[in-house]
Amino acid sequence: MILSKIKKHIFLFLVRLKQKKTITHLLAQDNPLLTIIVESFLQLKYNKLSITDDSIFEACEKYRNQLLQDDTVISFEIFGSNKTMLVKDICEKAASKPIWAQFLYLITKRLTSPHFLEIGTNLGVSGTYILEALKHKKDSKLYTMEGLPQLCEIAQNQFAKISIHSKYKIYKGLYKNTFSKLLIDDNNYNIVFIDGNHKKEPTIKYFIDLQAKLSSPAIIIFDDINWSLDMQKAWEIIKSNKNVTYSIDMFKFGILIFDKNSNNKKADYKLHLAY
Numbered sequence: 001m002i003l004s005k006i007k008k009h010i011f012l013f014l015v016r017l018k019q020k021k022t023i024t025h026l027l028a029q030d031n032p033l034l035t036i037i038v039e040s041f042l043q044l045k046y047n048k049l050s051i052t053d054d055s056i057f058e059a060c061e062k063y064r065n066q067l068l069q070d071d072t073v074i075s076f077e078i079f080g081s082n083k084t085m086l087v088k089d090i091c092e093k094a095a096s097k098p099i100w101a102q103f104l105y106l107i108t109k110r111l112t113s114p115h116f117l118e119i120g121t122n123l124g125v126s127g128t129y130i131l132e133a134l135k136h137k138k139d140s141k142l143y144t145m146e147g148l149p150q151l152c153e154i155a156q157n158q159f160a161k162i163s164i165h166s167k168y169k170i171y172k173g174l175y176k177n178t179f180s181k182l183l184i185d186d187n188n189y190n191i192v193f194i195d196g197n198h199k200k201e202p203t204i205k206y207f208i209d210l211q212a213k214l215s216s217p218a219i220i221i222f223d224d225i226n227w228s229l230d231m232q233k234a235w236e237i238i239k240s241n242k243n244v245t246y247s248i249d250m251f252k253f254g255i256l257i258f259d260k261n262s263n264n265k266k267a268d269y270k271l272h273l274a275y
């Protein structure tokens with residue numbers, strides 16, 4: 001535990017030391033998606049948010065705060081478990097923290113027609129930010145997947161407060177049943193957030209299978225790439241895939257860009273947004 005904390009801090013210290021240079025390199029690639037990521041990163045890192053963004057973030061955090069006081073009991077029966085948890089504890093444990101959800105929002109907002117796939121709806125906290133970013137865009141939609149029926153219902157109620165129904169779809173059920181449906185559905189995605197099942201084999205499988213559903217160019221964001229040794233191994237395998245044009249390791253998020261039209265040499269970067 002202490003060793004992994006030390007490793008994390010050394011990693012982040014070294015990343016921060018080179019950050020200016022890295023950003024110059026990233027921008028010099030002149031790749032539209034890479035530029036979107038860097039601009040979103042800089043906006044958040046240096047707190048250059050517009051008044052509109054600030055007030056949207058405030059509204060999103062109101063939803064989180066409401067969940068953090070919710071004593072509803074959630075059953076994990078669908079996973080074959082007797083476990084129960086309170087909504088407030090699930091929110092504390094599983095929902096993306098504000099800075100990472102805001103990063104997703106800023107990236108999504110910069111895309112012209114985001115077709116966003118999220119694996120791991122949970123209570124819809126990250127989904128709230130994503131939907132806020134795309135709700136006024138013409139050709140755009142959030143697709144999100146969740147196994148626990150009660151969480152699907154809570155997220156759905158929240159999404160209905162933000163946007164019209166045609167802007168989002170929740171694939172309800174265990175991924176082993178819904179993922180195959182998603183693969184045959186007539187949708188392609190230009191941004192994917194993989195935050196469902198933080199294990200090596202499923203993470204690699206989502207990555208491999210989803211490549212057929214990506215438009216080009218596209219962004220894939222993995223959450224918690226350093227959550228365990230298994231996730232670290234998964235990230236190493238994933239980022240070396242021949243179809244990946246760029247990778248950015250943010251210690252928490254691992255971001256990939258797929259761009260069939262890029263003639264640039266494959267490159268790996270590291271950035272530090274938050275601890």
Ligand SMILES: C[S@@+](CC[C@H](N)C(=O)[O-])C[C@H]1O[C@@H](n2cnc3c(N)ncnc32)[C@H](O)[C@@H]1O
Pocket residue numbers: 094095096097118119120121122123124125126127145146147148151173174175176195196197
């Ligand atoms: C980390 S949470 C997602 C958090 C959410 N993206 C956010 O930031 O607000 C992961 C979710 O994936 C769901 N999940 C994990 N494994 C699953 C599976 N095999 N089938 C269906 N849902 C699953 C869990 O129930 C949980 O709600």
